[in-house]
Amino acid sequence: MSITKSELENLRDKSLSARDFSYSPYSKFRVGAVLLTESGEWIQGANVENASYGGAICAERVAITRAIMEGHKKFKAIGVASDLSVVCSPCGICRQFIREWSTDIPIYLFTKDGKYTMQTIKELLPLSFGPEHLDTEKVEAETETLLEV
């Protein structure tokens, strides 16, 4: 799935501006994310930390939970930005969280200067577990490709 140049520019700008909503007094590590829904909505998220540390949530999961609450489950793209001059890739929990909705959604990772790279969940989380694996027949079909020792 590809996005237009205009959508890419919006993805960059909205990922970067979402950092302004970050609540990160402990790490001082701001992250912003934005989802472009299939219907053309833009939904931002930012990381939210907590004094308990373990109660923190990443920008990507904030954006996704906001989207779900607003009735969106199909996405064209995700953008993620931090204050780093290198791209900030989603953590393992976020990769699994994104995987729930698609294996090929493009994830645009932006530097603080707006440079980017694009990866899919298929690339970031190979051999991932997803909702279809809860279907026993599908799991059995996939194991037919396994080799015996």
Ligand SMILES: [Zn+2]
């Ligand atoms: Zn994360």
